[in-house]
Amino acid sequence: MASSAAPMRLTGARGSSLWARQAIIVSVLGFLYVPIVVLLVFSFNQSYLSALWTGFTFRWYRVLFQEPALLHSLAVSLEVAVIQTIISTILGTLGGIALHRYNFWGKKALVYFLYVPIVIPEIVMAVALLIYLPHVGVPLGVPAMVIGQTTFTIPYVVLIVRASMAGFDTTLEEAARDLGANELQTLLRVTIPVILPGIIVGALLSFSQSFDDFTTSFFVDGSGNTPLPVQIYGMLRHGVNPSVNALSTIIVVSTLVIVYTGQRAQRRRMKSQS
Numbered sequence: 451m452a453s454s455a456a457p458m459r460l461t462g463a464r465g466s467s468l469w470a471r472q473a474i475i476v477s478v479l480g481f482l483y484v485p486i487v488v489l490l491v492f493s494f495n496q497s498y499l500s501a502l503w504t505g506f507t508f509r510w511y512r513v514l515f516q517e518p519a520l521l522h523s524l525a526v527s528l529e530v531a532v533i534q535t536i537i538s539t540i541l542g543t544l545g546g547i548a549l550h551r552y553n554f555w556g557k558k559a560l561v562y563f564l565y566v567p568i569v570i571p572e573i574v575m576a577v578a579l580l581i582y583l584p585h586v587g588v589p590l591g592v593p594a595m596v597i598g599q600t601t602f603t604i605p606y607v608v609l610i611v612r613a614s615m616a617g618f619d620t621t622l623e624e625a626a627r628d629l630g631a632n633e634l635q636t637l638l639r640v641t642i643p644v645i646l647p648g649i650i651v652g653a654l655l656s657f658s659q660s661f662d663d664f665t666t667s668f669f670v671d672g673s674g675n676t677p678l679p680v681q682i683y684g685m686l687r688h689g690v691n692p693s694v695n696a697l698s699t700i701i702v703v704s705t706l707v708i709v710y711t712g713q714r715a716q717r718r719r720m721k722s723q724s
Contacts, residue, residue, distance in 0.1 A: 486702065490695075490698075490702065492695055493692065495510075495695075509692075510692040511696045514696045517693055519676075520681060520682075520697065523676050523677055523678045523680070524678050524697070526671075526678070527678040530592055530595045530667075531657050531661040534599045534660050535603075535653055535656045537596070537600050538607050538653075539652060539656060541607075542604045542606070542607025542652055543642070546612040546615060547611065547637075547641065549608065550615035550616070564608055565605065568602065568605050572666060575601070575602060576598070576665045576666045576668070579598045579601075579666065580670055583598075589672065590670050590671065590672030590675075591671065592672075592675055594671075595666065595670055595671060595675070598667075598670055599663055599667075602666075603655075606656055607653070610651055611645060611648050618641070618644060618645060619644075622644065626640045647716065650712065662679055664679040667680055668683075
């Protein structure tokens with residue numbers, strides 16, 4: 451009897467520990483994501499005051515499209531994010547492949563240097579760009595924001611692509627060359643398709659880092675090119691605008707749709723390869 455009771459007590463202890471861990475995980479996730487859910491809900495609130503629910507309405511979505519300054523800032527942020535994502539993804543992918551494949555003088559120093567834009571306080575980078583870019587003829591505004599944000603997003607792509615190359619089977623490239631493919635064909639048709647998930651992750655991270663960047667954009671945005679985070683900050687200084695909640699809801703839903711679509715495409719790709 452004693453021997454059979456011990457496993458039951460042990461199982462009960464393990465079950466309690468499992469429930470405790472699950473409760474902690476749910477509590478942490480709730481703490482992180484409940485504010486987002488509240489924002490989504492109050493984007494449909496009739497009241498101008500977000501703290502008081504008075505009824506359901508789509509009014510603030512209609513008001514959103516009557517806010518030219520907010521829509522213009524959204525267009526500026528999208529323009530900058532798309533341009534710098536393309537640049538950082540191309541350069542970061544090539545850099546990550548090169549760092550994995552080749553050994554050269556100063557390689558370790560270069561790898562350490564890649565971490566500098568990531569760990570350095572963003573305010574230091576922003577001030578440095580504000581001082582440096584006008585002296586080299588780069589005007590403030592979209593060009594300055596693209597250069598500034600590309601500076602700190604390239605390292606993310608390089609490090610992610612380099613990690614993706616760690617498990618790369620080089621015999622695939624050798625087989626492609628044996629079949630007559632040149633270096634460029636091997637890169638485009640063999641190497642990049644294999645590490646494509648890592649490239650996509652780097653590109654998405656680069657886009658998100660750029661789209662919600664505030665500090666660098668605040669210093670180098672220039673007149674008439676205010677990006678979305680800076681514009682929202684200026685609006686919230688005078689009180690919460692429900693149209694901002696509506697725009698945030700659209701951004702969150704769009705992000706979820708993109709992530710879901712990307713995951714489905716990745717699953718289909720893996721099934722087709724298997």
